[in-house]
Amino acid sequence: MAFVPSGKELSHFPFLKNAQGLIRSRFASLGTVLGTEKGQILISSAVHRIQEALSQKKNHVPEVNDSPEDEIAAYALARIIVSCINDKQLIDRLTRYEADRGYYFLVNEEEWNTRYTQDEGEYSRLWTAIADELGIRISQDRMPVPDYVELVAPLHDDHYRLINRHVEKGFVKINKNERYDLLRERIRVLQRRDLPHRVPKNICEQLAPKVAEIKKVYQEQMLRQFGKVEETAFPPCMQALITALAAGTNLTHAGRFSLTAFLHNIGMNPTSIAELYSRSPDFDVEKTMYQVEHITGRGGTGTEYTTPACAAMQTTGLCVHRDTLCEKVSHPLSYYKVKKTRPLRKPAPEERKPAPANNPNTQ
Template sequence: MEFVPSGKELSHFPFLKKAQDPIRSRFASLGTLLGTQKGHTLVSHAVVRIKEAVSQKKTRAPEVHDSPEDEIAAYALARIIVSCVNDKQLIDRLTRHEAERAYYFLVNEEEWNSRYVQDGGEYSRLWVAIADEMGIRITQDRMPFPDYVELVAPLHDDRYRLVNRRVERGVVAIDKNERYELLRERIRVLLRRDLPHRVPKEVCEQLAPKAAEIKKIYQEQMLRQFGKVEEGAFPPCMQALITALAAGTNLTHAGRFSLTAFLHNIGMNTTGIAELYARSPDFDVEKTMYQVEHITGRGGTGTEYTTPACAAMQTTGLCVHRNALCERVSHPLSYYKAKKSRIPRRLPVPENKGPQPNGNPDTSQKI
């Protein structure tokens, strides 16, 4: 008999088809819904969901405060709002948050449905239903080799490397906890693959105030996270681009885009970014400012771009001078954050007040 998740379970896993179908029929016209009080309430709940995704203080136990239908609707609206903002890193944050949320409920769900034995192992029917919809073939303590390789490709934990796994007859050995972790990664990938949605312009216009609020909160959070620009913490790829500029070398389009997005993401203003390009042989003030404003979201489209990941930098030939830290990260911003945390904080220099009456310098100020 087909397994049917409860309303509570659907609110925990709102990306399931059985969760989405009733919402589509209930809210047939999104534009009409947004003009109602109910729509305003659901949008507010969606904004809270996004704020939780970008917050550095993660709640250890996600909670469901509303009815299952409202929770599912808030989930869908959150994805629509970030699609209107159209910032790649913000979208990544939300999809990772939703995957982590699903992982928590999978691991800690107390009211498992009836269990059954499949291929010699005991599973909850909910787990099997989710894995099946996510396209994961599950067996007892093992996974088909092609499925495993696809799932672990973005993961950097050494224990997932094939050299550290037992592979036999086309299957890879896994344990129970890893089963949940791999499903979490699969959920993240599939949720990310669907974004950004193609949201009608009029809907984004209705959501513009909330989108602007989210964008401001996210930018402030990014600035708090990265703090003052510290060039000594730049990854080798960005240092190479800046060195090339200083030498009067023309950068490729991919190089200009990557450097501009990186500098913007870590908090440098548009004027400061444009000044870096002044040594370029083909420097043109108006053209440079136009390009910088376009990449940083201050141009006509309002789309704010994120630094390309390391994989994309490799594809465009911009990944150079890799070092040990590069091997442990997958994004230039992750490198910058990790490297900056290792740089000792500069303590304030005491003001020199000149010789004191006894002829000795002032040592009253404690550092």
């Protein structure tokens, strides 16, 4: 008999098809539901879910306070709200939260791991059902090489590189803990691939007050995270691009994209970013503003781009003048954040040399 998760289990894994089917008949018309008292309760739950995704807390236990149907509806509404906002980083935060949430429930619910244990292997029926729906093929603790390579592509941990794995007869060996990690990554990738939704304008208008609330919280958090733009905290790669612009050098497409995305991510407005390019020999104000607005999500499809990671900067030849901090981070934004929060180093006593007695400036 095919395994069918219970309502409680579906509320913990609301991305499953059965979970969506559970609420489809109950909430047939979203526009109608949002205008009701029940709809407002669900919206508040969805906002709380997004706020949890934005929280800086780590390893927090996901809250489950409502009925399975309401939990699943709040999950769906949260995805609709972030789609109305259409901010790439916010969407990334929510999808990562949902993946971590599913991971937590699957790993920590001992009742499920004993109740659904199969005779063969250590796999629970619940894990198998989720893996099957998400297209993960693991049998006898092995995964086909093509499936494995696709699944670990976004992961940066050297542990998961194929060269560091045990491969035999076209299969990669997977242990118990790794299968949970891979499942979490699969949840994140599939959830991210599906967003943003194309939400009808009237729905976004109904959600406008909550959208504004989330935007305010998110912007305040970004301001606390990065604060005032400080060029002295820029990573060497970005400093080099700024220096090249000041010298009147034309940047490559990759250089323009990386610098623009970085400056936008740390809080610089599009007009100020465009002004930096005014010294370029081929400067064209209309073309530059178009490119800046496209990268910052203010034009075209509304897609907002994030600064390329250090690995990508190396690939495009933009990673230059690496310093000791570069060796400890994997992203230019991480470098900037760390550099800004580091206190200024005070010289050691032996470094504080007294000025010569005959120096007129000390008289």
